[in-house]
Amino acid sequence: MTCSQPTSSAYRGRFAPSPTGPLHFGSLVAAVGSYLEARSRHGEWLVRIENLDPLREVPGVSGEILSILDAMGMEWDGDVVYQNKRHKLYKAALATLERQHLIYTCTCSRKEIADSTIMGIDGPVYPGTCRGRSLHKGRLGAKRLRTDNKPIEFNDALQGRVRQRLESAIGDFVLQRADGVFAYQLAVVVDDAEQGVTHVVRGEDLLSSTPRQIYLQQLLGYPIPSYLHIPVAVDAQGTKLSKQTCAARLNAYDPVRQLMKAIRFLGQRPPAELINEDIASFWKWATENWKQEMIPRKTAEIC
Incomplete structure (x- = not known):
């Protein structure tokens, strides 16, 4: 879902999934974390499809990703960007x-x-x-x-x-x-600079990549965004939830229940009765009550 009028703000975040498989709970955590960081600061939130490698892209998944975000009530600003066109x-x-x-x-x-x-x-x-x-x-x-x-x-x-x-x-x-x-x-650095991204919120598994990206930003004369690396979800064996490990795909049914699970994973404390409200009410509460300082620092097993 695209917001009709992008906001004018000093904060511009993004969610950049790869269409190598459907979104799963770990993807939702990353999306929700970046979305709430942006919206709680009255900022913009962009969506970028990172489809650099045609051999790894699964046909139809890009559209499915956007449909799931729409079903979750997550409104993005501006047009969706596709890396294979850049x-x-x-x-x-x-x-x-x-x-x-x-x-x-x-x-x-x-x-x-x-x-x-x-x-x-x-x-x-x-x-x-x-x-x-x-x-x-x-x-x-x-x-x-x-x-x-x-x-x-x-x-x-x-x-x-x-x-x-x-x-x-x-x-x-x-x-x-x-x-x-x-x-x-290279692509993520060029895209973040070209899109004017000021804040990057993503999984802690990408923390070790950030120095490489900062090095590139310095060499290319790009501004360096602020970074926030949130915990990633793992299974009972400690393996990160991913498409490669066949993590269960998200679906468009009962979105509030899935969103409640995601913000609890991120350390937030929504009232139990919020699960019976509609998506608009969920996002109103989540945005008004989002507290970055409550996010746990390390990976955690999902329930």
């Missing part, structure tokens, strides 16, 4: 970094990287194998961004102070795959 923007940003001599072609396979490096906070640390190589012009490979070991620091609104040295924790990271698909790290 390749020119990503290509221009990559060209800017190439002019700074920060991009090189990498032909290493995943196995080669795994066999020759150590594990970091987000998988194998790329050891810089191709950084100094002279490859034949036009040879296919991934486009990597040179990093350094200067600390990237930021203050997360919930998780507190975060500090990371990219070269030792991550290594030079991919901005465009060998098959031409742009990487999430």
Whole structure:
């Protein structure tokens, strides 16, 4: 559902699901958290479909995501943005970094990287194998961004102070795959800047990605948004709810009950009788009573 008139506000948030499968409870938690942060501050809330990889996109899911958000009474501002229509923007940003001599072609396979490096906070640390190589012009490979070991620091609104040295924790990271698909790290930075996003609210599982994004923002001269990483929902085995683990899909039936569960997961304390009210009444109460300081910091098992 699109709001008829976007509000004029210094706060602009967003929800950016990937259409690799239907929304589940963990998706709803992220959507509700970002929505209430925006609406409680009289801000805008954008929706962006992150469909960079055509091989992973499930046909029809983008429309289903929007239908579920509509059924949940979540109104977005402006038009929905689709990443697969924004390749020119990503290509221009990559060209800017190439002019700074920060991009090189990498032909290493995943196995080669795994066999020759150590594990970091987000998988194998790329050891810089191709950084100094002279490859034949036009040879296919991934486009990597040179990093350094200067600390990237930021203050997360919930998780507190975060500090990371990219070269030792991550290594030079991919901005465009060998098959031409742009990487999430580049696309999300370009999109947030181009859309004027001021506040990013998302799952704590993406916290380790934020220093890479701030590094890109600095190199590209983009403003750095405020970040808030909320807890992610896990199952009884401690595994994050996701499409890959076949988490139960949301449905359009009884939306208030599902929304009540989501805000309770986020530490809010709605009155029990609210479950019998309509969606408009739910959102009125939730927006007026939203308290960021009540959000728990870490992952939690759903009931």
